[in-house]
Amino acid sequence: MRKAERHNALLRLIASETIGNQAELASRLSASGFKVTQASVSRDLDELGVVKVNGHYILPRPAEPTAEFDRVDFDTAGETLIVGRCPSGLASAITVRIDAAKIESIVGTLAGDDTIFIAVKNSIAQNGVLNRLKEMFPYSEGDA
Numbered sequence: 001m002r003k004a005e006r007h008n009a010l011l012r013l014i015a016s017e018t019i020g021n022q023a024e025l026a027s028r029l030s031a032s033g034f035k036v037t038q039a040s041v042s043r044d045l046d047e048l049g050v051v052k053v054n055g056h057y058i059l060p061r062p063a064e065p066t067a068e069f070d071r072v073d074f075d076t077a078g079e080t081l082i083v084g085r086c087p088s089g090l091a092s093a094i095t096v097r098i099d100a101a102k103i104e105s106i107v108g109t110l111a112g113d114d115t116i117f118i119a120v121k122n123s124i125a126q127n128g129v130l131n132r133l134k135e136m137f138p139y140s141e142g143d144a
Contacts, residue, residue: 003044004091004092004111004112004113005034006029006034006036006044007044007047007048007092007093008092008095008096008111009029009032009034010025010029010041010044010045010048010050011048011050011059011092011093011096012096012099013025013028013029014050014057014058014059015059015096015100018056019056019057020055020056020057022038022041022042022045023038025041025045025057026038026040026041029041045057047089048092048093049093059093059096071086071087071137072084072085072086072094072116072133072137073085073086074130074133074134076126076130079122079123079126080107080119080120080121080122080123080126081117081118081119081120082117082118082120082126082129082130082133083115083116083117083118084115084116084117084118084133085114085115085116086114086115086116087114088113088114089113089114090114091111091112091113091114091115091116092111094111094116094137095109095110095111095116097136098116098118098133098136101132101136103129103132105120105121105125105128105129106118106119106120106121106129107119107120107121118133
């Protein structure tokens with residue numbers, strides 16, 4: 001499986017569970033079908049900016065929005081798709097934040113390296129989702 005998919009799975013695990021060590025992360029990722037070692041998990045954590053606090057891993061959360069992390073340009077593609085562009089390597093982390101917001105009109109998200117696809121229920125929902133994304137990522141640009 002691709003690195004971006006592995007990163008996204010790793011971020012989702014950390015967002016949803018309390019995990020205290022790399023061996024546990026490697027085991028959980030392996031159980032999900034990813035071929036990983038503790039060393040590859042260590043590199044992934046470093047690349048994603050995941051840190052250990054009080055004995056467990058947490059997602060990177062800047063104290064204040066930073067232009068690099070929060071810079072996402074959104075645009076529409078048809079009536080039910082939104083495409084987000086961001087700095088290289090950040091699409092998975094940004095997609096995890098979008099998924100965590102549980103925006104009801106979003107049917108699903110998909111992250112690559114610097115591109116995010118967001119499927120919405122219908123053309124009416126598309127504009128509302130764009131507005132919500134702009135609230136989440138204040139340095140964003142795009143149609144609304």
